[in-house]
Amino acid sequence: MAILFTNVTAALMDQAGTILTGGYVQVDGSTITYVGAHRPQGDFDRVVDCTGKVMLPGLINAHTHLPMTLMRGYGGGCDLQTWLHDYIFPAEGKLDAQAVAAGTGLGLAEMIASGVTCVADMYMFTSTIAQEILKAGISANLSCGGVYFGDPADFDPNTCGDCIAQRELTDAWHGAGDGQILMDASIHGEYTSSAPLWQWMAQFAHDHHQRMHVHVSETVSEHQACLTRHGMTPIQTLNQYGVWDNGGIAAHCVYTTPEDWAIMAGKGVSCVHNPYSNLKLGSGVAPIPDMLKAGVNVALGTDGMSSHNSADLFADVKLAALLHSGVRCTPGAVSPRQALEMATVAGAEALGRPTGQIVAGKVADLILVDFTAPNLTPCHDVVENLVFAAHGSNVVMNMARGKIIYENGTFYTLDLEKIQAQVKEYALPLLFG
């Protein structure tokens, strides 16, 4: 399948910060094969005229929990402990694969329609999530959130559920769909697991070329408790066990320190900034401008829909670009370009994937944004409009891995009606009925 995009205006998200105008983008199979000013020769299965639209690499949601879309708005208004113990945990306890599939499909529909082509997800029923991802067509780094909390003496990797899951999921899914799915090694968080698992998971990641996905320093209480327990921060504690040696994702990082950032920058560990979730749960504001200055790669995530309630990553890009200016009284503390990088090229770096840029050789994850919409008129600056004015609803095409999976309101890989029926008739009664 060869597709040619013509009359392309695009934010390539390359190092030079190029805005292509009146150009061409060629896709062969799942790969971008040409980006430039001249019309490539050849026969194309489809030619897409991009007049009035702006092309952007597909957005990367680098920290989420897809099935929690079922819990959007559930237990809102409670304090964190009541919310978790009286609402979220009981609902999660009733989940089965069919409900997880429905919730995942619902989350994917929302994300695909608003321009996401790649996610890093951490949740139970990981195989079910993998199946839904394969069908939907986007790329995903998956993990299941290891939570072994016992003593070293009791730890047996042959019987530890986290280890069994990591091995089985890796066998079944790591690299599936020609790299569409990658398994990340996974520790839920320092506060929910213990040293034997950290050590085992670090070794597993090393042996299987996997990256790590961990919740880190999300709340002040979690961060302080780790200092009390271990005399150092979660980043530093986990680092003692080799957890970061293969790089990966540290989600949240609200209370991380300059020493943490040096470790992260040195080991290729990305921060995933979740600004909406951190605000909603009252966690605080992550020191993103300082982390960027310290050379940490910063990606962007929505977190689960139970602590954000919307998967429109364009809103997170805007918030990431504005929040730090505001709370520091420093306009441009994070630049619009830096915010857009978080959701594209930096997200790709965080997930260890050759995407996030419109550059020949990269995976063809591409979206088109309708710049004729009133909210994107006029356009004095493409990046300024993408970051501050665009909404997910302005996305009119989503191409993931070279296939157009969404166009002008129509899903080509998802049956939205069926998903919504499954949510309504099966999943919601099961969890909340």
Added chain:
Amino acid sequence: MAILFTNVTAALMDQAGTILTGGYVQVDGSTITYVGAHRPQGDFDRVVDCTGKVMLPGLINAHTHLPMTLMRGYGGGCDLQTWLHDYIFPAEGKLDAQAVAAGTGLGLAEMIASGVTCVADMYMFTSTIAQEILKAGISANLSCGGVYFGDPADFDPNTCGDCIAQRELTDAWHGAGDGQILMDASIHGEYTSSAPLWQWMAQFAHDHHQRMHVHVSETVSEHQACLTRHGMTPIQTLNQYGVWDNGGIAAHCVYTTPEDWAIMAGKGVSCVHNPYSNLKLGSGVAPIPDMLKAGVNVALGTDGMSSHNSADLFADVKLAALLHSGVRCTPGAVSPRQALEMATVAGAEALGRPTGQIVAGKVADLILVDFTAPNLTPCHDVVENLVFAAHGSNVVMNMARGKIIYENGTFYTLDLEKIQAQVKEYALPLLFG
């Protein structure tokens, strides 16, 4: 014209916090005449089935500058002074009525499509704005931002441009369209005007039953300069001249004090919170939870599109509900309901208008939000979904003053194509060509 809405689920925004389900809302002329569980008798010109939708009072954007939509994203990335002096002021200097009409129309299109039925606007070419508002069908409090900065000795209300404008605009527009347009008395800000104008404008407001619209304590430098000049805050300084005696709008209030709040609560002066604009310009975070506790009425605004870039007030509601939780590490510092009130009933209070609630006797400003959209599925709580998950693009109907002016993507009172052509072919070349 009588319209009946059936199968209504609605957040009435009444004092009891009622969520109507399976109900009926009747509109006669421009007024809501029935809200309740029983189908009213009578013949209706139109019956609207609201199954799958949620009704909300039309949103109120209580501080904006509509024509600045032309400058969306213009000069982004500059510091404030460069931005103002090298970009905004030169562009504004070239404006004419035709360009203002185009920019106003563009801003109105974006607002109407995302559920706004009422605005408070402050800008030049106020008569032109009034004409566009009348055509569009929404309600507006208009003001022109008085900036007389001279000595008392030089002040002559017969020749002062601000006084002439206020008189002429009041004669022409105050109460026009059966109250669709109200003129506010107007002082741009303490730092851009002086005592003779304050005194005159206060008297004029008193004589003509007008409310006041002023920028207040938006930046720390403006606030501090006033303390140096007058030994008290802008709220207190203006209060000395009777500016607040008739109530009105104090936009921003980022650096206001408990003493200011006591004056505001006592005199019926509303704070208009502009969270996105305050973040973008690095102004800071207004002490909204404290103002609410002090009994100040808090409304919500986008400010102009040059310092926000999007008129989707749903995003501002979400930010208002989350920002304070996050920066104070206090979940629920502003509750979802309080945030929704800012954009509805509190906005109505700020503008002195009988709207913002779905209650018999109020003006029929009503919107319908499509709750079958993936991003609003599931719905565990109507308010939680409206505040945290809804986007302006979920609005499928906008009724302003009893007339449906927008429905499923179609504008009934605006010619969007013509507006966009005017913007592109006339206004942009004039300002930036």
